[in-house]
Amino acid sequence: MSKKEKEMPNNKSxxxxxxxxxxxxxxxxxxxxANFLKGVDTFSKKKYYYTVSDKTAGLNVGNIVTLNGYPxxxxxxxxxxxxxxLQICIEFFIKENIxxxxxSRVEITKGFLSGTALALFLGEARTYIKTNxxxxxxxxxxxxxxxxxxxxxxxxxxxIALSLKNLLVHDGGVQNINMSLSHLENIMAEADRLMxxxxxxxxxxxxxxxxxxxxxxxxxxxLNAIMANFDQISDSMAKTDIAAIIKNANKAITDINGxxxxxxxxxxxxxxxxxxxxxxxxxxxTTHNLNNLVKDIKENPGRYVTIRVFGGKTKEERQAxxxxx
Numbered sequence: 001m002s003k004k005e006k007e008m009p010n011n012k013s014x015x016x017x018x019x020x021x022x023x024x025x026x027x028x029x030x031x032x033x034a035n036f037l038k039g040v041d042t043f044s045k046k047k048y049y050y051t052v053s054d055k056t057a058g059l060n061v062g063n064i065v066t067l068n069g070y071p072x073x074x075x076x077x078x079x080x081x082x083x084x085x086l087q088i089c090i091e092f093f094i095k096e097n098i099x100x101x102x103x104s105r106v107e108i109t110k111g112f113l114s115g116t117a118l119a120l121f122l123g124e125a126r127t128y129i130k131t132n133x134x135x136x137x138x139x140x141x142x143x144x145x146x147x148x149x150x151x152x153x154x155x156x157x158x159x160i161a162l163s164l165k166n167l168l169v170h171d172g173g174v175q176n177i178n179m180s181l182s183h184l185e186n187i188m189a190e191a192d193r194l195m196x197x198x199x200x201x202x203x204x205x206x207x208x209x210x211x212x213x214x215x216x217x218x219x220x221x222x223l224n225a226i227m228a229n230f231d232q233i234s235d236s237m238a239k240t241d242i243a244a245i246i247k248n249a250n251k252a253i254t255d256i257n258g259x260x261x262x263x264x265x266x267x268x269x270x271x272x273x274x275x276x277x278x279x280x281x282x283x284x285x286t287t288h289n290l291n292n293l294v295k296d297i298k299e300n301p302g303r304y305v306t307i308r309v310f311g312g313k314t315k316e317e318r319q320a321x322x323x324x325x
Contacts, residue, residue, distance in 0.1 A: 045095070046073070046093035046094065046095055047093060047094050047131045048076065048091060048092070048093045048131060048132055049091075049092060049093070049094065049100075049129070049131070049132065049133060049134070049135060050089055050090065050091055050092075050132070050133070050134045050135070051089075051090050051092070051106050051118075051134060051135045051136070051137040052081070052087055052088065052089055052090070052134065052137065053087075053088055053090065053108060053137045053138075053139065054085065054086050054087060054088065055086075055088070055108075055139055056078065056088055056090070056108065056116075057108045057109075057110045057116055057139050058110060058116045059075060059078065059090065059108055059116045059117075059118065060075065060078070060116070061075050061076065061077060061078055062074055062075060063075045063115070063116055063117050063118065064117050064118070065092050065093075065094060065106075065117070065118045065119075065120060066117055066118070066119050066120065067096075067098070067119075067120045067122070072094050072095060072096045072098065072120065073092055073093050073094035073095055073096070074092065074093065075090060075091070075092045075118060076091045076092055076093050077089075077090075077091035078090055078091070079091075090108075090118070090137070092106075092118055094120075098122075099128045100120070100122065100128055100129050100135075101122055101123040101124060101125035101126070101127065101128055101129075102123065102125045102127045102128065102129055103123030103124065103125040104120065104121060104122050104123040104125075104129070104135060105121050105123070105135055105136045105137065105138065106118055106119065106120050106121070106135050106136075106137045106138075107119045107121060107137065107138050107139070107140050108137060108138070108139045108140070109140045110139075110140070120135075
C-alpha cells in the first residue's frame with residue numbers, strides 16, 4: 001500500500017470531526033441566539049417562579065418583570081393549563097437576589113407607551129417563597145383606562161364642537177362674533193390712543209418710582225437704624241415688669257371701689273354728708289346763722305367790740321355816772 005493510500009482515511013476522519021464540530025457550534029450559536037432574541041440570559045443565575053391568570057393582556061415571552069419600575073427579570077414561558085375555565089400559566093425568572101415575602105403578588109400591566117410587562121409587588125410578611133413557587137396575579141390595563149378617558153374626552157369635544165356650530169349657525173352667531181371682534185379692536189385702538197396721550201405721564205411716573213426706589217436705597221442705613229431703635233424700644237417694653245404695674249393698678253382700683261362703697265353706704269363724714277339729710281339740714285342752718293351773725297357784726301360792731309381812747313369811759317359807764325349824781 002502506497003503512502004498516499006494510507007493518508008486518505010486520515011483526511012476523511014479529520015473532515016468528519018471538523019463537520020461535527022461545526023454542527024455542534026452552529027447548534028450552540030443557534031440556541032444562544034434564540035435565547036438572546038427571546039430576552040433570556042443563558043449564563044446568569046436565575047430563580048424561576050409562576051403565576052396563573054385567566055388573561056395575559058398581550059403578555060409575551062421575553063417581556064420584562066419589574067419591581068417599582070426597575071427590570072429584575074423576564075417572562076420565560078406562557079402556556080394554557082385549562083380551557084374551562086381558561087387558566088394560563090406564566091413562567092418568569094428573576095436575576096436579582098431578592099427575598100420575596102409570601103404575601104407578594106404580581107400584576108400584568110399594559111401601558112400606553114411602555115407596553116405589556118409583569119410587575120412584582122412585595123408584601124410585608126416575614127416568611128419568603130421558594131424557587132418554583134406560584135404567586136397570585138391580577139391585570140391592570142392602563143391602555144384601556146386611557147382609551148376610556150380618551151373616548152370620554154372626544155365625546156366632550158364633539159359636544160362642544162356641536163354647540164359651537166349651533167351658536168355660529170343660529171341666532172346670528174357669526175354677526176355677534178364679528179361685532180365682538182370689532183369692539184375688541186376698538187378697545188385696543190382706544191387703549192393705544194390713551195397710552196400715546198399719557199405717555200409723558202407714564203414716563204414721569206416711572207421716573208418718580210425710580211427716584212423713590214433710589215431714595216429708599218440711599219436711606220437704607222437710616223431706616224435700618226430706625227428699625228433697630230424700634231426693636232430696642234420693644235425690648236425695653238418687654239423687659240418692663242408689666243405684671244407688677246397691672247397688679248398695682250388693680251390694687252388702686254380695688255381701694256377706690258372700697259371708698260366709693262363706704263360713701264354710698266353712709267360710712268364716714270363724706271358718706272354721712274351725702275346720705276344723711278339731717279346732717280345736711282343742720283349744716284345748712286348753721287351756715288345760715290353764721291351768715292346772719294356776720295351781717296349783724298358788720299351792722300352793729302359796737303355790740304361785740306368795745307373801743308376806749310386813753311382813759312375815756314364807755315357810753316354805758318357815762319350813763320351809770322350820771323345816774324349816781
